[in-house]
Amino acid sequence: MAGRGTVKPHSGFNADSDAEVLYKAMKGFGTDEDVILKLLTARSNAQRQQIKAAFKTLHGNDLVDNLKSELGGKFETLIVALMTSPIMCDVTYLRDAIKGAGTDEKVLIEILASRSANEVNEIKSVYKREYNDDLEKDVTGDTEGHFKRMLVVLLQASREQGIQEGLIQTDAQALFAAGEQKYGTDEDRFITILGNRSAAHLRRVFEEYRKLAGYDIEESIQRETSGGLRELLLAVVKCVRSVPAYFAECLYNALKGAGTDDQTLIRLMVSRSEVDMLDIRAEFRKMFSTSLHKSIQGDTSGDYSKTMLLLCGGDDA
Known part of the structure; x- marks a missing residue:
């Protein structure tokens, strides 16, 4: 799937100078949201992690904490997700899905049905490291019946190879x-x-x-x-x-209806932006005869919308 994302590593990347740009955007009276969202959507997640490290070295502050204190609402949630590593995002979403009030089955389904065996194994080990808990145990303690059993099978991450x-x-x-x-x-x-x-x-x-x-x-x-x-x-x-077709449908469901399901929208746009967003856009166009870009535009506003559209990366009208 290489190269099917809309967000690519920035070629002339310099973590220190990016950290400075962000520092200035948040310094003094008022925050320059435009500078923040344009810079972060033009860097890969790995580069954002380097900017975070450079920011701490240069300013003795945690970049994410600073962003949180300057931004608010859905825009803040989206920017914080962009600053989090993909595996850590999955781990946090799963933890919240299990430990929150009631189980968020949709999150468990979406992540565990779509991730590769390697990703599932990595999720399990990071989950253990972060929370000192066993993901499988937490999932089984929170679900029941055949649903629970299917989740456990997916958590084994041992799909056979090839065609028999x-x-x-x-x-x-x-x-x-x-x-x-x-x-x-x-x-x-x-x-x-x-x-x-x-x-x-x-x-x-x-x-x-x-x-x-x-x-x-x-x-x-x-x-x-x-x-x-x-x-x-x-x-x-x-x-x-088709994983991209599955996510196109999830995005469509998040965008249609009375209110936008922003949690799902953020989760999907951030997690797929470097993986297969171009394919998701193509499937979306094919399945729903409108573009993902237009659907997001019609359903979001402000800096939140601007950031989403940059992650979407273009209109397939």
Whole structure:
């Protein structure tokens, strides 16, 4: 996926001079938000981490603390997310999803269904380091039933590699038998197959499933399961088919409706800006016949909106 992000490392990068620019933007009466947002969206996350270190060395202050005291609201939340490393963002979101009042299932689903095995393993070790808690234990203490079991399978981060030709037919039939062909659904079969096979293998299984059933596996999941498990299985299937398409749909849902789901919008725009935002934009255009840029523009305002649009990186009108 290299090079599919909208935010790229800045070529003439100098951490000290960037730290100075930010210092000046916050010094004295009034803050120059424009300078802050333009500079930070034109640097990669790794470069922002270097700016943070340079700022502390030069001024003896924590850059993020300074930004927090100068900014406010959604704009502040967005800028702080930009200043946080991607893994640390995931870890913090997961922690909040579990430890807050009630469980935020949407965050658990979105992160664990879409991250690679390496990323999940890294998330687990950083979570342990930061909170001295076991992520799997925390997740299982906060969820139940088949939903919990599927999350645990995803947390093992041990998807098989490659395509097993001999199993494509068998897997498709097992999924069909587990759902459509029996009274009551055998959720365990869904969990085992969807949680453990490689994405390439599952894409072939879904083709076979369609031949067997006459419709897509998503339809069966919609009909045969409910609640958190249904949302999680659907997210896994969508990510297997196309991670950018999955995120395009998440963004669409965050933007449509009466109020904007800013938490989701921030989480997705920041986490995907260096990964696959160009592909997400293309999928968004294809799926919803409008551009992500226009949707953000129509739904946000002020410095918050300006920053979001810079992360979006262009209009596919």
